[in-house]
Amino acid sequence: EVQLVESGGGLVQPGGSLRLSCAASGFISSDHYMDWVRQAPGKGLDWVGRIRNKRNSSTTEYAASVKGRFTISRDDSENSLFLQMNSLKTEDTAVYYCVRVGADYYLDHWGQGTLVTVFS
Amino acid sequence: DIQMTQSPSSLSASVGDRVTITCRASQGINKHLAWFQQKPGKAPKPLIYAASTLQSGVPSRFSGSGSGTDFTLTISSLQPEDFATYYCQQRKDYPLTFGGGTKVEIK
Numbered sequence: 001e002v003q004l005v006e007s008g009g010g011l012v013q014p015g016g017s018l019r020l021s022c023a024a025s026g027f028i029s030s031d032h033y034m035d036w037v038r039q040a041p042g043k044g045l046d047w048v049g050r051i052r053n054k055r056n057s058s059t060t061e062y063a064a065s066v067k068g069r070f071t072i073s074r075d076d077s078e079n080s081l082f083l084q085m086n087s088l089k090t091e092d093t094a095v096y097y098c099v100r101v102g103a104d105y106y107l108d109h110w111g112q113g114t115l116v117t118v119f120s
Numbered sequence: 121d122i123q124m125t126q127s128p129s130s131l132s133a134s135v136g137d138r139v140t141i142t143c144r145a146s147q148g149i150n151k152h153l154a155w156f157q158q159k160p161g162k163a164p165k166p167l168i169y170a171a172s173t174l175q176s177g178v179p180s181r182f183s184g185s186g187s188g189t190d191f192t193l194t195i196s197s198l199q200p201e202d203f204a205t206y207y208c209q210q211r212k213d214y215p216l217t218f219g220g221g222t223k224v225e226i227k
Contacts, residue, residue: 035216044207044218044220044221045156045207045209045221047218050214050216061214062215063215064215097163105211106166106170106211107211108166108169108175110163110164110166111163112163
């Protein structure tokens, strides 16, 4: 069974940093692209970014709203995905989901999410 | 960026009703569209990909159609467990973008 478990969320002040982790199991994570998607309280879904697999050089894509502040990385030896968030803003407050990219590049498995609250 | 517009933003329906949700892309996306269902406090659940292909385990009362810019999600006979918020999402171009959501409520 595919499982994605996020951790690392919490409270942080504007300008601060936080590192989220996602532990993957039940599949060969190194084969897959992986995404982060967030959802502000009471709002819709907002794509954060993607990291490709090693075969595609683990290159990344980001939403404009986070580019230059957030960095996605992966450690395939540990079946883990990371989201380093710097220069956090109040508008980054959201539940952050780790998402597996499946066949044909569709999002096919989601973690349960971890809440990040940026408060002033 | 490709803008995804869903309508309606909410609807009230009864068990057994046929429900249709529309998603429109600001430019052509071929059939590169997915639908998700989300219940309060839960992660989104994938329903449909490539506009019309059901994810494994999704009941056949769900169906998707469309290509280019106009897409629909149809629930042929609404069940109690279908009351939720539904989102469309395009994967044609970066950044990936989602529709604003359609909340399906009990009438």
